[in-house]
Amino acid sequence: MPAGGGRPTPPQERVISPVLGLAVLDPAVLDPAVLAPLVAPSEPWINFDVGLLVDRFWANTINGLAYGSIYALVALGYTLVYGVLQLINFAHSEIFILGVFGVYLTFLALGFEPGAIPDLPLGFIIVDLILAGLVAMVVSGLAAVLLERTAYRPLRRRRAPRLAFLITAIGASFVLQQLIRIWRGSNPEGTIRLLPPTPVFEIFGAPVTNLQILIFVASLAMFVVADTFVNRTRLGRGIRAVAQDPDTATLMGVNRERVITITFLVGGLLAGVAGLFYLMTIPQGAVYNGGFLLGIKAFTAAVLGGIGNLRGALLGGLILGVAENYGQSLFGGDWRDVVAFVLLVVVLMFRPTGILGESLARSRA
């Protein structure tokens, strides 16, 4: 969660970076409005480029849905924990970045080298990606459970006030981030790209890449699994019961501590998957503080959709991903994050409980 200096700003580079391959195919890159900031430092501090917004509408939408899916997966972790503990687990951004490192280190262990573009049959690549994703899920899932055990459970035992949990969450975020920095250093890891994005088809002239399809579909599938787990299984009912009324849940025989552990585990597993998709989208994203901005955005997405509400997390993530792309085209690249947070403020002004409002506690099956 805490910010650090010298961090690359991957989302902006995503559009113009040649690493992506996407850029070459993207007519908007040739647009002076996009190139201008690179060549002319005297660019006005804000643009109002409606033409670019219209030109890039479909590209931004497609791209935003794919990137927003990653927000959504991370947002689910915030929302689940909030539902059960009424705690904003700020260290969730580090749980996510640990997953990213899990993916990266798996790539290294599989023999891939930074910078090289592997020439492997698709089948091998898929197996490797699945393997990396599983490692990331294990890493993030275990880290989340360990975090719960070491940071939050002792506070519950002592019946600490809510503020103590919040400060602990922020502290845990720092600790994890710095541990990663001590271990891997401050510089981003070299880029390893297993699956270069290639356009599969076009929607209104905007290319849709295999990577975007994969991320969007797989994230949606993960969401359905999580939603089904919470609403349809016995354990999921235990989670909802604790979220709605912890004491009564205990009276029904629900083991609250076990529910809390499982909630952190599920949040961690989803963050691990998000880590895989993130590193596939932003290959230079494996850096110790790389979880910060994405974590804050995912948290924003959760609040935007209605914190505590699984469907809200999904909706919030997708809306945020798309909206900040539009904002980037309309106002200029530097305004991307501003647009995301202003959107949050505006939505909360009119709907203080988020778009879907109700929390996990109140939401229907």
Next chain:
Amino acid sequence: MSLLELDDVHVAYGRIQALRGITLRVEEGQIVALIGANGAGKTTTMRAISGILGLQSGSMRFDGQDLTAIRADLRVVRGISQVPEGRGIFPGMTVAENIDMGAFVRKDRRSAQFDADLARVYELFPRLAERRSQVGGTLSGGEQQMLAIGRALMARPRLLLLDEPSMGLAPQFIAQIFRVIEEINAEGTTVLLVEQNATQALGLAHEAYVLETGEVTRSGTGAELLADPTIQDAYLGVT
């Protein structure tokens, strides 16, 4: 041996002493009432029995076993089921889901017994059957109380703890709830009943205890206490 035995139970909320040495017995098959004013410690006693609150000192035994050694969420497995004060309906779950939560610890979900228990709950409270897919939070107070009782019954309890089942209910609901309590008891479930509605509770109870500021000040059969002029004065509104 009684089904439930509390001996010299002390419970505190921080520095506030809520129970100062409660001793009581609940015999198998009986209805036992706990009456007393607001703040006397009735709900605290119930929450101590179900394990939501820990004891400062004293002992609790259920069916001869030390209850304090059993985790709160496992006490329902042993046969203690509670209808909490304020009913504790899960507001975002449907009536059917709430009832199902009552059977959370049961392992015989596919058995004929389970189906029979479920059918019995809907038979006791036909209103719940009509509202099966309605969300708990939108039910009336009386319906929520029925739901809370039906849900507690799904655990097949040996001891049913009822905390203020008549609170805030319209008279026709109160009559129905008390009728059902008697029926449940007649079928063999032991009942510990906390009530401010002392007349009706004592009328139903085999045994009763009067709580005042965390202590038992009187006990006796329901009929004895009903006839006692000091009890009438203090709790029954008879002048």
